[in-house]
Amino acid sequence: MEKAAALGREKKIDVIVALGGGSVIDSAKIIALSIATGLDPWEIMTHKVNPDKTIPLVNVLTLAATGTEMNAAAVVQNHKTGQKIGYVHPLNFPKDAFLDPQFTTTVPANYTAYGIVDLIAHALEAYFGEGEPSVIDRITFAIIKDAVHWGPQLMKDLTNYELRANIMLDATLALNGLTTYGKVVGDWGVHTMGHELSLLYDTPHGASLSIAYPAWLKLHQHKISERIVKLGKGVFDVSTVDETIEAFTQFFASIQSPVSLTEIGLDASNKPEIIEQFRKNGVSGTHHKLTNEDYIKLVDLMM
DSSP states (O other): OHHHHHHHHHTTOOOEEEEESHHHHHHHHHHHHHHHHOOOHHHHHTTSSOOOOOOOEEEEEOSOSSOGGGSSEEEEEETTTTEEEEEEOGGGSOSEEEOOGGGGTTSOHHHHHHHHHHHHHHHHHHHTSBOOOHHHHHHHHHHHHHHHHHHHHHHHOTTOHHHHHHHHHHHHHHTSSGGGTTOSBOOOHHHHHHHHHHHHHOOOHHHHHHHHHHHHHHHHTTTSHHHHHHHHHHHHOOOSHHHHHHHHHHHHHHTTOOOSGGGGTOOGGGHHHHHHHHHHTTOOOSSSOOOHHHHHHHHHHHO
16 A cells, blocks of 8 residues: 555546455555555554545445445555554545446356355444444344345356346445444454454455354354344344354355355364464454453354
């Protein structure tokens, strides 16, 4: 990002067109802030400085997953420091976004599946946040249910325009602010877990989430049983905590997204490294806090 921002200032760039998925667009958001202000991208990301202007960002989406095309968030990985950082600022909101499903028809099966997992995880992070507005719960269920309905069909017909369009819209709605109306905050604990797995093992983001979410639900099943049951009823028409967790696990597996660390080639020897990574970077949710003891349990559950 530093090189791109420096080049942008040198060439007096006054607009950025970001063509790609979440990583490309998120990086472009920070680059736009840096070009406009002269501030260092990583000092922006770590809140050491506060930008007061940007240049217009236009995005052309090629991967349905993150929802970044219609929100003010950016998540960028710093390979030098071993961190994957999220940054939210009103100036990050794109000026224009072009969502043409045709541009996603060449995305391979595995990354199509990871995008479906990611959009569902975004909706779940909002649902398990602080606040329980009934109408937003129902909207959240509808988004997840739609993805669960169309996702497997898309996996069998990757060039189908209508199926791509349905998943693209689901992904945008899952993280454009709609699912957090009336709530204090989303939780985002599972995303922090997934970010650390991606940092350690270069695990695709969606794959890390399909591994982490069932484990997180199992860890919290006694604390938030009513919320889990309500979710299961609203999405899968099941009536117990165990059935809900199993339904999500089976769905992720059905679209060929991994549901255990074993599936991505890890074993018990990797446990200490993962636990230490969680501890070092303070993995936790904003509403449901995670402790060192929880890290041990979560890694066991993810195995």
